Amino acid sequence: MVAYRREKYVPMGGPAGGDGGHGGAVIFIVEPGLRTLMDFRYQRHFRAKPGENGRPKNQHGSNAPDLYVKVPPGTVVRDAITNDLIADLTDIGQQAVIAKGGRGGRGNVRFANSKNKAPDMAERGEPGEVKDVILELKLLADAGLVGFPSVGKSTLLSVVSAARPKIASYHFTTLSPHLGVVSLGDERSFVLADLPGLIEGAHEGQGLGHEFLRHIERTLLLVHVIDMAATEDRDPIADYHTIRKELVQYNAQLAARKQLVVANKMDLPNAQKNLDQFRLEVKDVEIYPISAVSRDGIDELMQRIGDLLDQLHRAQEANISPDVDEVVYRSRAPRLVFNVTRDDAVFVVESEELDKLVTMTNFDQYDAVKRFQTILRRSGVDAALRANGAKDGDLIRVGDMEFDFVE
Missing domain, CATH: 2.70.210.12 (GTP1/OBG domain)
Known part of the structure; x- marks a missing residue:
């Protein structure tokens, strides 16, 4: 005022x-x-x-x-x-x-x-x-269940937690992630996410694609759930490699994430035979055979997930850089940055600082106009305009303001 x-x-x-x-x-x-x-x-x-x-x-x-x-x-x-x-x-x-x-x-x-x-x-x-x-x-979960549709992820989550995801015998029952808290009985607990089913080409956005993959970026542990009974004539080994490939192609850092394999539906025929073949082909990951329906192997799997998460949390905390003493550096205020160009008969002065100055200046006030002129002169704008050929009476534009150049 x-x-x-x-x-x-x-x-x-x-x-x-x-x-x-x-x-x-x-x-x-x-x-x-x-x-x-x-x-x-x-x-x-x-x-x-x-x-x-x-x-x-x-x-x-x-x-x-x-x-x-x-x-x-x-x-x-x-x-x-x-x-x-x-x-x-x-x-x-x-x-x-x-x-x-x-x-x-x-x-x-x-x-x-x-x-x-x-x-x-x-x-x-x-x-x-x-x-x-x-x-x-992006969901915040300690561990995420990944795998093809209808392999039993939602059933597993409903068994180990109070979460109640929709469960049915058709693909993509889970259209959005579900979270459940798993209590281990020894005062430990962790958050487990049931993530939408994965298909080949998910890293390119096919199926639920990125809707699925973005949620696993925060999880410390990936739990691959595989239908070891091959109830839909799928190949458990090929499914495992497909999942790994999709994760790597979406984000290469996911390849280094700690992972477990859950061999589900072990209560069905051919499951043990397929598991034996799977162990021969896949040797770089821990495998836990379970049946989410009969709950066989569930307790052992959850305890192992809890132990791994404890290790991962400790490693994560150890990698946090300690606080360092703060050092304050003081520097001179930077000079006004601007650029002079010519647009037909108009000289244009481009500068974020000057655009803001134009907005904040009341050009109806004589003293405000004098201050604006002084800033242009002291910051070198006048000299730059002359160097670019501006003469008395030429039109100058700064931001939304146009005025005549006056010697």
């Missing part, structure tokens, strides 16, 4: 215009009760409020409150234009500033100096950040 002291017996009281308040930021916060991104299908735009205008008597406007947007654990936020990672929100209560609010404009009291003791100008507020973002949900 532009204001002056107007008190009785205080002649020439001087400037007294306060600063504007800062705009609110848009902040994502992890909410424990959320499980999907469905709410964002119906509301796609979020805008924090602007700060209040400055007031007289050196009173600053109030800062606007930040806008908190709730997201489920496991949300990944990426820039929609560059695809750069902005935030990976995994912990309950974790926050990330997605778009910063703009700085409040300065009142005329901030521009008083020895040469101009009563400046008749004030800044407009700085524009807040505007971003288009992509949200992706």
